[in-house]
Amino acid sequence: xxxxxxxRIGGEPAVDAAVNIFYRKxxxxxxxxxxxxxxxxxxxxxxxxxxxxxxFGGPNNYxxxxxxxxxxxxxxxxxxxxxxxxxxxxxxxxxTELNVPGDLIAEAAAIAESTRNDVLGK
Amino acid sequence: MYTLTIDQNTYICKxxxxxxxxxxxxxxxxxxxxxxxxxxxxxxxxxxxxPPKAAQSGLKNTQIKQNYFLACQCYPEQxxxxxxxxxxEFYRMGRVITNKLLNRxxxxxxxxxxxxxxxxxxxxxxLQRSDGLTRSYSTANIPEQSNTLEFHIRRLPGGVFSSxxxxxxxxxxxxxxxxxxxxxxxxPERHEQGILLVGTGTGLAPLAGILTDALxxxxxxxxxxxxxxxxxxxxxxxxxxxxxxEQHQNFHYTPCLSGSHIPEGFAAGRVNxxxxxxxxxxxxxxxxxxxxxxxxxxMKKQAFLKGAAIAxxxxxxxxxxxx
Numbered sequence: 001x002x003x004x005x006x007x008r009i010g011g012e013p014a015v016d017a018a019v020n021i022f023y024r025k026x027x028x029x030x031x032x033x034x035x036x037x038x039x040x041x042x043x044x045x046x047x048x049x050x051x052x053x054x055x056f057g058g059p060n061n062y063x064x065x066x067x068x069x070x071x072x073x074x075x076x077x078x079x080x081x082x083x084x085x086x087x088x089x090x091x092x093x094x095x096t097e098l099n100v101p102g103d104l105i106a107e108a109a110a111i112a113e114s115t116r117n118d119v120l121g122k
Numbered sequence: 123m124y125t126l127t128i129d130q131n132t133y134i135c136k137x138x139x140x141x142x143x144x145x146x147x148x149x150x151x152x153x154x155x156x157x158x159x160x161x162x163x164x165x166x167x168x169x170x171x172x173p174p175k176a177a178q179s180g181l182k183n184t185q186i187k188q189n190y191f192l193a194c195q196c197y198p199e200q201x202x203x204x205x206x207x208x209x210x211e212f213y214r215m216g217r218v219i220t221n222k223l224l225n226r227x228x229x230x231x232x233x234x235x236x237x238x239x240x241x242x243x244x245x246x247x248x249l250q251r252s253d254g255l256t257r258s259y260s261t262a263n264i265p266e267q268s269n270t271l272e273f274h275i276r277r278l279p280g281g282v283f284s285s286x287x288x289x290x291x292x293x294x295x296x297x298x299x300x301x302x303x304x305x306x307x308x309x310p311e312r313h314e315q316g317i318l319l320v321g322t323g324t325g326l327a328p329l330a331g332i333l334t335d336a337l338x339x340x341x342x343x344x345x346x347x348x349x350x351x352x353x354x355x356x357x358x359x360x361x362x363x364x365x366x367x368e369q370h371q372n373f374h375y376t377p378c379l380s381g382s383h384i385p386e387g388f389a390a391g392r393v394n395x396x397x398x399x400x401x402x403x404x405x406x407x408x409x410x411x412x413x414x415x416x417x418x419x420x421m422k423k424q425a426f427l428k429g430a431a432i433a434x435x436x437x438x439x440x441x442x443x444x445x
Contacts, residue, residue: 012179023432024426027423027427050161059158
């Protein structure tokens with residue numbers, strides 16, 4: 001059996017490194033930082049970690065319905081395609097910065113992309 | 123097959139079972155969510171042995187040192203004694219040996235014990251009155267032979283517990299003290315790393331402990347302490363900190379005042395803003411934040427955006443209760 005994407009990217013240490021870079025990018029991006037600007041940073045970071053674990057195809061228990069429920073309130077406050085695209089942009093830039101090979105970035109992006117409709121409540 | 127002991131009860135953990143699965147099978151009420159080591163909901167502590175390394179992956183260094191681990195990732199390698207997060211606390215009786223004013227509204231309370239009290243400088247304990255009223259306070263000293271704990275206690279307007287400590291507790295009185303807790307403390311490693319300490323009011327207590335610990339361990343990197351309040355009268359230990367800064371080349375102390383009257387030798391403004399403007403880049407730094415929750419939460423984010431890694435930011439926000 002070949003290694004999973006999660007293992008090939010580097011497992012949990014890679015997730016931690018990615019979250020550090022990604023969350024800085026997101027908080028500095030005025031298009032989307034209001035969706036991430038929770039006063040409890042630790043809870044936000046746990047969510048980012050779950051996001052990357054999922055994008056790397058790693059262990060997670062999220063269903064499409066979970067994704068819908070988790071983002072329903074954000075959709076009410078205006079979360080749309082542009083915001084989703086901005087997050088995808090930062091995901092790619094983060095992995096590029098970590099020198100993840102292009103084909104693995106494409107795999108991770110495809111996994112994240114597959115949640116688009118659930119996240120946006122479509 | 124190993125046994126898991128919680129309080130007086132023992133449970134069997136089968137060879138293919140994680141600690142979490144074994145406890146759930148035994149109907150022990152333990153919170154959990156992802157079962158994959160990501161969410162940290164099922165974090166528990168081993169009271170007797172080092173947990174398997176794999177069960178501590180992703181935890182903070184200070185948690186690892188205290189033998190915290192993730193129950194869902196733990197296949198025991200020996201019998202274990204466990205402490206669950208909600209388990210009732212063990213209290214010890216101490217005797218008050220000092221109760222004196224540090225400034226107009228803060229006392230120094232020193233409690234002595236008959237034998238060694240185990241803690242890391244910067245951790246907090248719960249103090250309990252004989253009627254059961256309980257409050258958390260940070261320790262301000264480092265573990266040493268004298269078996270004492272020091273606290274800085276500010277009188278809160280309408281604060282029942284702080285008023286009791288200020289007005290009614292005398293030298294020689296007994297007080298119940300819980301085991302030490304919290305993840306905001308110094309670990310003697312990476313001695314060349316920069317350390318940033320930012321606190322408001324009695325947030326100085328844990329920071330002073332951490333500072334003393336770092337200096338005692340021969341930390342060589344720069345250590346910057348920023349202590350802030352509105353008015354001069356609410357700061358304390360100013361001369362002591364200035365003296366320490368003279369004695370230690372790598373220690374820098376900046377008292378900050380956000381009110382209107384700023385005497386010479388003090389920085390004007392909010393302590394987190396002064397700290398951030400004083401240090402251009404926090405990449406690779408260890409950051410400790412203690413005090414007002416707004417300051418702590420804001421500064422956590424600001425320190426992170428200035429380059430500090432998430433795992434290197436340690437914070438204790440005051441929880442204020444007046445009931």
